[in-house]
Amino acid sequence: MGQPVQNAARTALVELCESGSPVVRPETVDKILAVAVRRWQSFHRRNDRTPDINTRTNDLAKGLLNTFEPAPTLAGPLQSDYHHLATALANVFATE
Incomplete structure (x- = not known):
């Protein structure tokens, strides 16, 4: 994944943080970005089917939730966040 895409993703994370996202904080932006890039890039290795954007988005959400929540099954409303x-x-x- 190229640096321009990563920079755009970092900007999106900062905007989410500034708009009050309960799951993005200034000190977690870089870690979230690293986990998200790794999860996004490994999708094909972990899945046999041809992905659409919704499938990849759901997979990314699951990976972020499992990484950043100590009890993902108890996250409740944070799942939508x-x-x-x-x-x-x-x-x-x-876009890449």
């Missing part, structure tokens, strides 16, 4: 985060990142990543 992670999906919103994944959607913002997927929209950037899909």
Whole structure:
């Protein structure tokens, strides 16, 4: 993944943080970006089917939730916040 895409993703994360996202904080932007890039790039290795953007977005949301929540099954309303985060990142990543 090229640096321009990663820069755009970082900008999207900062904007989410500034708009009040409960799952993105200034100190977690770089870690979220690293996890998201790794998850996005490994999708084909972990899945046999041809992906569409929705499948990849859901996979990204699941990976972020499992990485950053100590008890993912208890995250409740945060699941939609992670999906919103994944959607913002997927929209950037899909441009490459």
